[in-house]
Amino acid sequence: MQLYLSDNMAILKAMDDNSIDSIVTDPPYGFSKDIGAVPLKKNKHPTVKPISLMRYLVRMITPKGAVCLDPFMGSGTTGIACTLEGMDFIGIENNAQYYEVAKARIDNSVGEVSESSNNEITLF
Numbered sequence: 001m002q003l004y005l006s007d008n009m010a011i012l013k014a015m016d017d018n019s020i021d022s023i024v025t026d027p028p029y030g031f032s033k034d035i036g037a038v039p040l041k042k043n044k045h046p047t048v049k050p051i052s053l054m055r056y057l058v059r060m061i062t063p064k065g066a067v068c069l070d071p072f073m074g075s076g077t078t079g080i081a082c083t084l085e086g087m088d089f090i091g092i093e094n095n096a097q098y099y100e101v102a103k104a105r106i107d108n109s110v111g112e113v114s115e116s117s118n119n120e121i122t123l124f
Contacts, residue, residue: 021066076102
């Protein structure tokens with residue numbers, strides 16, 4: 001697992017062309033193509049997604065043991081999903097506060113891997 005507190009373009013330019021197997025992300029927080037700037041919510045990251053949904057999505061497009069990139073890591077949900085699904089993860093976040101949240105959440109999820117024996121999940 002590699003986590004970067006940096007501008008994502010600087011990191012992406014330095015990567016080998018064949019170093020990523022899949023990219024799973026959502027639009028950067030605070031911005032929507034359709035409506036422009038979106039005010040950040042008071043309590044949590046504005047694009048929070050359930051870990052179960054992200055596990056399902058990364059399993060759909062990333063083979064076990066492969067490398068998944070999230071260039072807009074936010075609070076780290078994709079990284080947690082990759083860790084729980086046995087995939088390598090590269091996360092890039094330019095906001096120091098979100099980077100620290102993501103790092104702590106992903107580090108905590110490493111302990112959950114040994115406890116998670118069921119590969120099937122129910123989304124709804």
